[in-house]
Amino acid sequence: MSPGLSVNRREFLKTGATGGAALVIGFYLSDVRLADQARDQEKKPPNPFDAWVHIGKDNRVTLILGKSEMGQGVYTALPMILAEELSLDWRKVKVEQAPTNPAIYDHGTGGSGSVAGSWLPLRRAGSAAREMLITAAAQRWNVVRDTCKAQNGGVLHGARKDFLTYGELVEDASKLPIPDFNTVPLKNSDDFAIVGKDTPRLDARAKSSGAAKFGIDSRVPGMLYAVIARCPVFGGKVAKFDATKAKAVPDVREVVQIESVGPGAFTAGGVAVLADNSWAATRGRAALEITWDEGPNANESSDSLRHDCVENASKPGKVVRNDGDADAALASSSKKIEAVYEFPFAPHATMEPMNCTVHIRPDGAEAWVPTQGPQWAQSVIAGVSKLPPEKVVVHTTLMGGGFGRRYQADFVMEAAQVAKAVGKPVMVLWTREDDMQHDFYRPASYHRMWGALDAQGNLAAWKHFQSSTSIAAMWRQNGTEQAENGEFGTAAFIPYKSANYRVEYTLAKSGVPRAWWRSVEHSTSGFVVESFVDELAAAAGVDPLEFRLRLMGDDRKIEDFTNPKEGKPLDTARLKGVLKLAAEKAGWSKPLPKGLGRGIAGYFSFDSYTAVVAEANIMDGKVRVHRLVYAVDCGRPVNPDGVRAQVESAAIYGLSAALHDAITIKGGRVEQSNFGDYEMPRMAETPKTEVHVIMSKEEPTGIGEPGLPVVAPAVCNAIFAATGKRIRRLPVRQEDLA
Amino acid sequence: MAITFTLNGKSQTLPSDVSPEMPLLWVLRDVLNLTGTKFGCGMAFCGACTVHLNGDAIRSCMTPVSSVAGKRVTTIEGLSPDASHPVQRAWIEEDVPQCGYCQSGQIMSATAMLAKKSNPTDADIDEAMSGNICRCGTYQRIRKAIHRAAAMSAAAKKPAA
Numbered sequence: 001m002s003p004g005l006s007v008n009r010r011e012f013l014k015t016g017a018t019g020g021a022a023l024v025i026g027f028y029l030s031d032v033r034l035a036d037q038a039r040d041q042e043k044k045p046p047n048p049f050d051a052w053v054h055i056g057k058d059n060r061v062t063l064i065l066g067k068s069e070m071g072q073g074v075y076t077a078l079p080m081i082l083a084e085e086l087s088l089d090w091r092k093v094k095v096e097q098a099p100t101n102p103a104i105y106d107h108g109t110g111g112s113g114s115v116a117g118s119w120l121p122l123r124r125a126g127s128a129a130r131e132m133l134i135t136a137a138a139q140r141w142n143v144v145r146d147t148c149k150a151q152n153g154g155v156l157h158g159a160r161k162d163f164l165t166y167g168e169l170v171e172d173a174s175k176l177p178i179p180d181f182n183t184v185p186l187k188n189s190d191d192f193a194i195v196g197k198d199t200p201r202l203d204a205r206a207k208s209s210g211a212a213k214f215g216i217d218s219r220v221p222g223m224l225y226a227v228i229a230r231c232p233v234f235g236g237k238v239a240k241f242d243a244t245k246a247k248a249v250p251d252v253r254e255v256v257q258i259e260s261v262g263p264g265a266f267t268a269g270g271v272a273v274l275a276d277n278s279w280a281a282t283r284g285r286a287a288l289e290i291t292w293d294e295g296p297n298a299n300e301s302s303d304s305l306r307h308d309c310v311e312n313a314s315k316p317g318k319v320v321r322n323d324g325d326a327d328a329a330l331a332s333s334s335k336k337i338e339a340v341y342e343f344p345f346a347p348h349a350t351m352e353p354m355n356c357t358v359h360i361r362p363d364g365a366e367a368w369v370p371t372q373g374p375q376w377a378q379s380v381i382a383g384v385s386k387l388p389p390e391k392v393v394v395h396t397t398l399m400g401g402g403f404g405r406r407y408q409a410d411f412v413m414e415a416a417q418v419a420k421a422v423g424k425p426v427m428v429l430w431t432r433e434d435d436m437q438h439d440f441y442r443p444a445s446y447h448r449m450w451g452a453l454d455a456q457g458n459l460a461a462w463k464h465f466q467s468s469t470s471i472a473a474m475w476r477q478n479g480t481e482q483a484e485n486g487e488f489g490t491a492a493f494i495p496y497k498s499a500n501y502r503v504e505y506t507l508a509k510s511g512v513p514r515a516w517w518r519s520v521e522h523s524t525s526g527f528v529v530e531s532f533v534d535e536l537a538a539a540a541g542v543d544p545l546e547f548r549l550r551l552m553g554d555d556r557k558i559e560d561f562t563n564p565k566e567g568k569p570l571d572t573a574r575l576k577g578v579l580k581l582a583a584e585k586a587g588w589s590k591p592l593p594k595g596l597g598r599g600i601a602g603y604f605s606f607d608s609y610t611a612v613v614a615e616a617n618i619m620d621g622k623v624r625v626h627r628l629v630y631a632v633d634c635g636r637p638v639n640p641d642g643v644r645a646q647v648e649s650a651a652i653y654g655l656s657a658a659l660h661d662a663i664t665i666k667g668g669r670v671e672q673s674n675f676g677d678y679e680m681p682r683m684a685e686t687p688k689t690e691v692h693v694i695m696s697k698e699e700p701t702g703i704g705e706p707g708l709p710v711v712a713p714a715v716c717n718a719i720f721a722a723t724g725k726r727i728r729r730l731p732v733r734q735e736d737l738a
Numbered sequence: 739m740a741i742t743f744t745l746n747g748k749s750q751t752l753p754s755d756v757s758p759e760m761p762l763l764w765v766l767r768d769v770l771n772l773t774g775t776k777f778g779c780g781m782a783f784c785g786a787c788t789v790h791l792n793g794d795a796i797r798s799c800m801t802p803v804s805s806v807a808g809k810r811v812t813t814i815e816g817l818s819p820d821a822s823h824p825v826q827r828a829w830i831e832e833d834v835p836q837c838g839y840c841q842s843g844q845i846m847s848a849t850a851m852l853a854k855k856s857n858p859t860d861a862d863i864d865e866a867m868s869g870n871i872c873r874c875g876t877y878q879r880i881r882k883a884i885h886r887a888a889a890m891s892a893a894a895k896k897p898a899a
């Protein structure tokens with residue numbers, strides 16, 4: 001196995017940070033790691049007063065945000081870190097989005113990594129600025145530096161009772177030598193006054209008044225609105241088209257064809273209709289006459305894919321992991337169980353459909369992009385316009401949801417192509433139907449599980465076979481099939497002790513685009529592991545919580561099998577901690593009203609620990625979730641209320657895929673088109689959700705996604721407790737409840 | 739003939755070349771540049787485009803602009819000049835928005851309900867808010883914010899002792 005070739009998102013984000021051109025070659029990670037290191041060494045720390053902290057002489061402080069806000073709260077949490085080190089008055093802080101400049105900012109936003117990845121860099125940046133301000137004050141007063149300290153937006157000399165505001169010091173401070181970021185002293189965490197406190201979101205007001213500007217709200221004088229007719233079959237192309245009727249629609253201005261672009265952008269190409277307003281553009285598109293060449297995928301369907309998976313599962317796969325001899329242990333065990341779990345494609349369905357506004361002029365370009373990867377957007381536009389990247393100004397706008405979808409640059413590529421073709425500012429706008437049918441979906445997967453218990457009720461064997469439409473296979477250039485540990489995540493290093501542990505993988509080939517969906521492989525791996533262990537508990541006749549704790553055994557740290565170099569180890573003590581806390585808060589051992597069931601799940605993802613207890617039953621033939629009690633340990637919570645919000649959000653997102661609709665394929669295209677046939681949870685079915693956040697002092701870790709993997713297994717385990725029915729395919733179908 | 743209606747308290751006459759069939763949503767967003775009202779689905783499934791028509795919550799994406807002629811339209815921008823409407827204040831205090839994209843529509847649905855039911859039950863909220871999807875799953879906080887707004891308005895109405 002070559003860990004260097006496993007493409008997980010963490011690595012992707014990093015390579016993405018080197019620019020879009022590096023994207024494809026980025027998969028040869030050993031090279032990229034070296035390049036990264038070289039770059040890091042070259043990188044001189046920028047002046048913090050240019051890059052992160054703008055202080056006006058009037059004492060107004062503006063903190064600069066290099067990440068993208070898509071709802072996850074970085075617009076608040078990251079400035080909190082800077083403000084903490086700077087000892088600012090939080091109420092006076094303002095935030096601005098950074099210009100796209102990969103030399104200074106690590107822009108890529110995803111992998112639940114923004115707070116975790118920015119924690120140290122931002123603390124250092126804030127500390128460097130603070131130290132410079134203190135030095136400036138000491139020089140002004142002509143006193144020993146140690147007698148001065150930062151406090152409340154200024155520097156105080158305790159003995160002299162003198163105070164200088166940062167505004168009075170910034171001009172001198174910004175001219176001082178910049179401290180070494182690696183050795184600059186950081187604040188003692190016991191003195192934290194901002195970090196760790198529930199802090200209201202800075203963007204709540206703008207988002208409650210209609211003032212917040214999302215990508216779709218970008219307005220440029222003279223702009224046209226474009227919608228694109230794309231081949232509904234993945235991989236298909238325009239054979240011929242007639243735009244006469246489209247051009248006859250009032251307010252339609254132009255019709256242009258754009259080519260599809262392969263790996264790196266994965267656009268469908270098609271015919272763009274440009275008009276003075278969005279509505280005319282969609283009507284113009286409806287009037288286009290297009291003949292499609294449906295291409296090689298026109299026969300793919302969810303049925304054909306499932307058939308392939310079943311076939312794959314009847315044969316051994318590529319070995320991802322092999323400890324001991326699982327097959328022998330299974331053969332000799334008297335207590336063994338088997339189960340198959342299945343998952344369909346899942347769409348991101350961000351509330352704001354994809355869109356991108358680009359203006360390409362001969363001397364430069366400007367773009368307004370709701371993107372998780374502004375540097376990638378910049379390089380895509382640079383490539384299409386043939387301008388150097390530094391001539392491409394990318395404004396990262398607020399986003400109506402990201403969830404991984406907005407890491408792609410397909411919609412940016414399209415907008416750049418259309419803008420280039422017409423020479424005017426253009427917004428490419430996707431309708432909901434476009435968004436539902438041309439997403440990069442969470443892979444479909446099929447899992448076969450075998451487990452055995454020994455006479456003492458310990459795990460004697462754990463075997464996991466998976467066939468999926470892997471993400472990496474789509475992005476990999478050379479078409480090789482691999483033992484994809486990236487499709488397993490924590491399922492390749494479960495916390496449950498088994499001497500005989502085997503994991504196998506076979507690629508299921510598909511023309512459907514796939515990529516990172518909220519919590520990525522963990523959304524399915526979490527379900528498989530936490531459902532199957534529950535099945536084993538039932539087979540052993542042991543309480544599911546008790547069983548999990550017992551199988552984890554002594555406290556220990558388990559290396560991240562999928563990313564041993566960079567992933568943090570799984571600490572079973574912390575996982576047990578959240579399981580026990582959730583159980584305690586939920587009243588695990590207390591009886592429930594008749595007909596109601598309680599289920600539990602605990603899981604490790606994005607270096608964080610989550611557990612949830614669900615209370616559910618079946619009402620009118622449907623699963624009804626009444627209550628969710630979460631416990632989460634994501635290291636030091638920068639904004640605990642922000643952590644709770646993210647977990648509440650991930651719960652609903654997970655329930656959506658678990659209890660509502662699937663993306664299904666027929667004739668090489670997506671069958672669903674809008675929220676009418678892809679329903680999502682609404683107010684009435686929202687369970688009462690409690691989130692208990694462990695006030696850890698460990699380094700902060702991810703929280704945008706880890707709430708998701710546990711919710712579906714906990715709910716289905718609760719359904720089992722209530723009814724004795726095991727749910728093994730998602731979303732839950734009525735026939736599986738009957 | 740040019741269409742005239744009352745928009746956020748002021749008379750608004752549309753340019754005569756605006757098609758009477760154009761949905762109100764696109765008139766607001768692309769013709770009048772009032773972008774607080776959002777496009778989510780275009781099919782009355784999600785509620786992102788909710789505005790008030792003569793005080794009722796409607797889906798502007800499926801409302802031809804001709805049908806609002808002579809009527810009163812209120813958008814999120816017209817609710818208050820400074821986010822001071824009790825519902826907006828409650829939204830901020832409960833820290834409701836995440837991505838925020840659905841929230842104009844959520845707030846417009848909530849305000850229309852509260853205008854009719856000043857002290858809604860959970861069941862009232864379930865029903866009135868059933869047309870609004872939040873992909874970020876902020877429903878629990880929306881519910882709390884609606885109760886908070888109702889309490890705020892009730893307190894404001896109480897005659898001073």
Ligand code: FES
Pocket residue numbers: 776777778779780781782783784785786787788797798799800
């Ligand atoms: S955009 Fe009108 S209901 Fe969705």
Ligand code: FES
Pocket residue numbers: 071351400401835836837838839840841871872873874875876
């Ligand atoms: S806050 Fe994001 S969709 Fe509701």
